Amino acid sequence: MTTSIRGTAVPGARAADGRDPDEAGGAALAVPCARAAGWRLVASCAGPVAIGAGAPRVPPAAGAGRGRRTAAMAARLRRLSHALIAVPFTLGYTLVLLGTGLYTHLGDPGTVRDLLVGSSTDVAHLSQRPLLTLLVSALWAVGGITSPYLLAFPLVLGALERRVGAVRTAGVFLLGHVLATLLTELPVAASVAVGHLPASSLRRLDYGVSYGLIACAAALAGLLPPRRRWALLGGIGLALAAGSLVGIDPLTGWGHAFALLIGVVCWPYIRRNARWRPSSNGGDGAGRRFAHSERASGNT
Numbered sequence: 001m002t003t004s005i006r007g008t009a010v011p012g013a014r015a016a017d018g019r020d021p022d023e024a025g026g027a028a029l030a031v032p033c034a035r036a037a038g039w040r041l042v043a044s045c046a047g048p049v050a051i052g053a054g055a056p057r058v059p060p061a062a063g064a065g066r067g068r069r070t071a072a073m074a075a076r077l078r079r080l081s082h083a084l085i086a087v088p089f090t091l092g093y094t095l096v097l098l099g100t101g102l103y104t105h106l107g108d109p110g111t112v113r114d115l116l117v118g119s120s121t122d123v124a125h126l127s128q129r130p131l132l133t134l135l136v137s138a139l140w141a142v143g144g145i146t147s148p149y150l151l152a153f154p155l156v157l158g159a160l161e162r163r164v165g166a167v168r169t170a171g172v173f174l175l176g177h178v179l180a181t182l183l184t185e186l187p188v189a190a191s192v193a194v195g196h197l198p199a200s201s202l203r204r205l206d207y208g209v210s211y212g213l214i215a216c217a218a219a220l221a222g223l224l225p226p227r228r229r230w231a232l233l234g235g236i237g238l239a240l241a242a243g244s245l246v247g248i249d250p251l252t253g254w255g256h257a258f259a260l261l262i263g264v265v266c267w268p269y270i271r272r273n274a275r276w277r278p279s280s281n282g283g284d285g286a287g288r289r290f291a292h293s294e295r296a297s298g299n300t
Helices: 021-036 064-085 088-106 109-118 123-128 130-137 149-164 166-193 210-221 226-245 250-265 267-272
Strands: 276-278 290-292
Touching: 088 109, 088 149, 088 166, 123 130, 123 166, 130 166, 149 166, 149 210, 166 210, 166 250, 166 267, 210 226, 210 250, 226 250
Parallel strands: none
Antiparallel strands: 276 290
């Protein structure tokens, strides 16, 4: 009689189902091997090689591309919202200018004319209600919704606000708006008082954000590398010169020049409190980058 010890086949023995032990052992080994190989029989296990029944491939989801596009759009919207939150003064002021600009085109022409005349920073209005006149005159952009100032305003003030904060940006804007107005209107009042100008010079139409905008642009130039700085100042100067050639009021032209000078005078204050300033490595060319200032800004 032959015996089997722990599954070792002994020659001449038969399996319980009557099959040859070699066949039974081969079948027993083939099944787990096939399962491990993903229902694919391999020659290293046992039996013939069976090629074919591999694991079924799962097709890509139909909405995968749409999901990626949605995620990319959501990321862009988050970046845009973060950029807008970083410049609250510029954002709010731009919305005000857009609203008044739309009103100048859609509102009653007579009412619009009365509002603009009442907002004029002439000597007559400044002598009666100076603070209110200076405030409301800066709520309009010359030209309304088609004004070029509406395009330059968020670009210039947004760039300055990201570097020095909302409070300091508002301070530079108000300084340019108020001082340039007074430097142009007070000489008119003095000239009328001594008889060099007629009394009609006390009333003129003068409003808009150009003085404050030019002062902020000049202040921003002080934070740029030298080449960009002088390019920006030169561009402003050329624009002002071109404006004087196309018939802009000479008094307004002087106000623009004063505003440019006020922005340049603000350079030391702006540079001391800037969040970003030109890095010291890399030369003075246009390729210089902005490096984070070690001095923390107190305004947001």
